[in-house]
Amino acid sequence: MEKKTVLRKPAGFLDVYKHKPGAEKDRTHYCPGCGHGILHKLIAEAMEDLEIIDDTIIISPVGCSVFAYYYFDGGHFQVPHGRAPAVGTAVSRAxxxxxxxxxxxxxxxxxxxxxxILQAANRGESIAVFFVNNAIYGMTGGQMAPTTLEGQVTTTTPYGRNPATDGLPLRMAEIINQLEAPTFVARVSLHNPANIRKTRAAVRQALQNAKEHKGFQFVEVLSMCPSGWKQTPVNCLKWIEEKMLPIFPLGTLRDRSAEATPVVRPEPVLEPGKVLEKLGLTEDKSRGFARGTVAEEYSEMSIRIAGFGGQGIMSTGQILAQVAMEYGYNVSWLPSYGPEMRGGTANCSVNIQDDTIGGAEAVSPNMVIAMNRPSMEKFEKTMVEGGSLIYNSTLVEISPSRTDIKAFPVPITGLANELGDIRVQSVVGVGAYAAVTGMFRPEDIIEMLPQFFKGKNKSIIDLNASAVRAGYDYVKNNF
Amino acid sequence: MARTLMKGNHAAVYGAVMAGCTAYYGYPITPASEIAEGAAEIFPKLNRTFLQAESEIAAINMVYGAAGSGRRVMTASSGPGISLKMEGLSYCAGSALPCVVVDVMRGGPGLGNIGPEQSDYNQVVKGGGHGNYRNLVLAPNSCQEMCDFTMLAFDLADRYRNPVFVLTDGVIGQMMEAVELPKPVTHIPDRSEWAVCGTPLNKNLINSIYLDLDDLERWNMALDAKYRSVKENEVRYEEYLMDDAKIAVVGYGCVSRVLRSTVEMARARGIKVGLFRPITLFPFPEKQIRAFADRGVEKVLTVELSTGQLVDDVNLSLQGTLKSDLYYRVGGNVPSALEILNRISELYGV
Amino acid sequence: MSHYPRPGINPDYCKGCGLCVASCPKKVLAISEKLNSKGYHYCEYTGDGCIGCGNCFYSCPEPAAITVYLKDHQPGKEA
Structure with missing residues (x-):
């Protein structure tokens, strides 16, 4: 950089403040002696000197600096109160x-x-944060801020900030410095030329790091608010020195600029072919099983499957729906996800039909698969006349009360237990369903098992295949 | 492409992926969490952003940031979370940013429960947040529509530079159906004119503050004109056996599925019931409902999982031309087809 | 005005806050008795003595109110 021979309005500022309403598009709206203008100047100067004016996006949330977008060159977001780090997170990622x-x-x-701010700092987002600490709410007219000093009179602490009721000033730089991710954390001040120069150095370090995409930069700047403090600008300088510095000590709390590694974010994949390839959607994996002859009463199924949590109720239903889909049926599966789901019982509804499926809940099912007694007692009552009830005779020691339905007692848990693993009882149930309805061939279900048990080894798949057969054969041999 | 059995919530994720959504910012809440979980699984495979935000408020503000940066972006939640997002949504609308929000409604008010309800209707359809703005609202009633409407929502959001909601309920979000995945979009509209993005950077301003009174009035009028255009051009609805119906049942989302069964049961008994299902809740199919009387409809029964929110729009549309009744269930309960048919019999003596 | 360094002050942009006056080590800035178009007593350079330290420039909150021409400045040429 060539040595400067003139100090003038930096190029990081717009020549004409085009977004500023009214006639005065050549000067700021800030009150006389406000520290914002000084910090603005340091940032604008660094933008010019670091040659980042055409690459800088500035986020201005609510406060006096909500109008920062009037003054700086660059792209701009005006955002809700306090949300700049959240908005900035997405802006920097985009x-x-x-x-x-x-x-x-x-x-x-x-x-x-x-x-x-804590969470964005903790994630190490690529944002340079300039935090103006003037111990007061300026824009809304001088109310207490989290940084307001003990005893300080504001419009909402008319008797002075009382630690017993209002707490003590928050030291944000120290809080941010507790986190692992931030690269650079400093507290500086604008109360005299020497400190303004330290502020200038901190601003430049933060923006140099930002230019190199080295994560999260935090510069807290102690600043004057003559209007809010009801003091002359020059007296404000003294007030910072005497009142604020003891509470907010200055210094660089952390500088990992040298060792920080740039954040790299690859371009999103949008090209259609690549999207499908990356998602494994390039080939049609549908099987298109041919349907056998299905009795009229089983051509349109509304099924309720119920039992204890842990009996594989949900997966029984999902397997039925998946297999039926491969036979070309319309299917729906609806879990009892509501208040019941934590109560140790579970049920789901499955519809299998050629027509459009209406209500997904099997309110009046023509098939109930009851894995335990409470489920049988609860749901047999809901069944349509002539419906089929498959119940787990291992655990249900009574007979159904309904005589106008077809009952299929199948020792589902027992058959699974004989296979050596009661976890396969859900698949035994699927086999039984296939045999009762004639809707699925057992070999078709078995063909799909690797899909249902993704990542499981062959012995598990084989065990489940035996379970399908066990349920299927039991029904075929006994009814 | 093959049909895949998937939850409605996952179908919404695929709709977003195929629409070229490059960022998902969300917060977990039942019964919407599978959307975040699905995005967490799929988005990184495509170098797209998934971030679990620190709060619902942060999530919608991240949406604001990504949308203002010219990206297709979405979030999803349920009632309590949507309440928290209202400020950010108002900013999105006020800054004319396109974004998509999926609301999988649960029981309320307050913490309520996680059963299905439709009681976010007013807060989503009527705007919810502060200021004069509207959300466009699509109401899917199947897993396929969860996918397709989410995809459509991105187009509408771009077309009108406005938040678009996919408003659904716990039933549709949690149920599984076969979904035929659409093809990925080949083109995303250029945003360089207004977004803060690009190399060299488009030095635009994303903003909703207008200090000058007349400027803000003009901006509000521009928004109003936009919403009038939406009303003119984007009404969507579906009818089932309405042509000779004497009784129209009106419902959306999971209720419309039950109502379809009700219509079939009624027809089997010789009762001429037809189903009218609004697909867009804003814009609401006002003209179509106003025309019921001219088509021979005599009675209108609105069925909803809220204590009278949808029915307000039905009545505004009817303008007193027909007898209008309401049947509702709430608390996570969904009425059965027979229950509704019995109500029809009671009300209308059929 | 042929010798540098010296400050150039635009009275119209000055809000009379006095921060530049307080920052000047040579005490060659002062608040004028006169008012600018906005009704502020603006800052004036009282004459020779500027050492080009830049304190006033960096202390001034208004971007275009103060320009400081440093020792090597040549009129019509900015670095």
Whole structure:
């Protein structure tokens, strides 16, 4: 960089403040002696010197600096109160090659947006945060901020901030410094030329890091608010030195600029062919099983499957629906996901039919698969006349009360137990269903087992194949 | 492409993926969590962003940031989370940012329960957040539509530069059906004119603050004109056996499926019931409902999983032309087809 | 105005906050008795003595109110 021979309005500012309403598009809206203008100037100068004006996105949430977008060159987001770090997270991820600046006040950053700043810092988002701490809410007219000093009079602490009721000032730089991810954390001040120069150095370090995409930068800047403090600008300088510095010590709390590695974000895949390839959707994996002859009474199925949690109720239903889909039926599966699901019992509804499926819940099923006694007692009552009830005779020691339905007592748990693993009882149930209805061939179900038990080894698949057969054969041999 | 058995919530994720959504920002909540979980699984495979935000509020503000950066972006939640998102949605609408939000409705108010309800209707369809704005609202009633409407929602969001909701319920979100996945989009509209993106950077301003009173009034009027155009062009609905219906039942989402069964049961008894199902809740099919009387409909029964939210729009549309009744179940309960048919018999003596 | 360094002050942009006056080590800035078009007593350079330290430039909150021409400045040529 060539040595400067003139210090003038930096090029990081717009020549004409085109977004500013009214006639005065050549000067700021800030009050006399406000620290924002000084920090703005340091940022604008760094933008110019680091040659990032055309790559900088500035986020201005609510506060006096909500109008930062009037002044800076670059892209701009005006955002809700406190949310700049959340917005900035998405902006930096969407624009990984850009520099994202979040310019926030103390109410914004430390109060309403407290969680947002912590979490963005903790994720190490590529954002340079400039945090103006002037111990007060400026824009809304001088109310207490989280950084307001003990005893400080504001419009909402008319008797002075009382630690017993209002707490003590939040030291944000120290809080941010507790986190692992941030790259650079500093607290600086604008109360005299020497400190302004330290602020200038911190701003430049933060933006240099941002230019190199080195994660999260946090610069807390102690700043004057003559209007809010009801003091002359020059007296404000003294107030910072005497009152704020003891509470908010200055210094670089952390500088990992040298060792930080740039954040790299690859381009999203959008090309259709690549999308399908990456998602494994390039080939049609549907099987298209040919249907056998299905009795009229089983051509349109409304099924309720119920039992204890852990009996594989949900997967029994899903397997039935998956297999039926491969036979070309319309299917639906609906779990009892509601308040019941944590109560140790489970049920689901499956519909299998050629017509469009209406209500998905099997309110009046023509098939119930009851894996335990409470389920049989509850759901046999709901069945349509002539429906089929498959119940787990291993656990259900009574007979159904309904005589106008067809009952198929199948020792489902027992058959699974004989195979050596009661976890396969859900698949025994599927086999029994296939035999009762004639809807599925057992070999078709077995063909699909690897799909249902993805990642499981062959012995598990074989065990389940035996379970399908066991349920199927039991029904065929006994009814 | 093959049909795949999947939950409605997962179908929404695929709809988003195929629509070229490059970022998902969300927060877990039952019964919508599978959308976040699905996105968490699928998006990274495509170098797209999935982020579990620190809060619902953060999530919608991340949506704001990504949308303003010219990306197709979405979030999803359920009632309590949608309530939290209202401020951000107002900002999205106020800054004319396209985004998609899926609301899988559960029981309320307050913590309520996780059973299905439709009681977010007013907060989603009527705007919810502060200021004069509307959300476009699509109401799927199947897993296939969860996929297709989510995809459509991105197009509508772009067309109108506005938030678009896919408003569904726990039943549709949690149920599984066969879904035929659509092909990925080949083209995403250019946003360089207004978005903060690109190399070189488009130095645009994403903003909803207008200090000048007349400027803000003009902006509100522009938004109003946009919503009028939406009303003119985007009404969607579905009818089932309405042509000779004397009784129209009106419902959306999972209720419309039950109502279809009700219609079939009624017809089997010789009662001429037809189903009218609004697909867009904003814009609401006002003209079509207003025309019921001219088509020979005599009675209108609105069925909803809320204590009278949809029926307000039905009545506004009817303008007093027909007898209008409401039947509702809430708390996570869904009425059965027979239950509704019995209500029809009671109400209308048929 | 042929010698540098010296500050150039645009009275119209000055809000009279006095931060530049406080920052000047040579005490060559002062708040004028006169008012600018906005009604502020603006800052003035009181004459020779500027050392080009830049304190006033960096202390001034208004972007275009103060320009400081440093020692090597040549009129019509900016670095």
């Amino acid at each position: 624009n990984p090659d850009k520099i994202v600046i979040s310019y926030q006040g103390d109410g914004d950053l430390a109060a309403i947006g407290g969680n947002n």
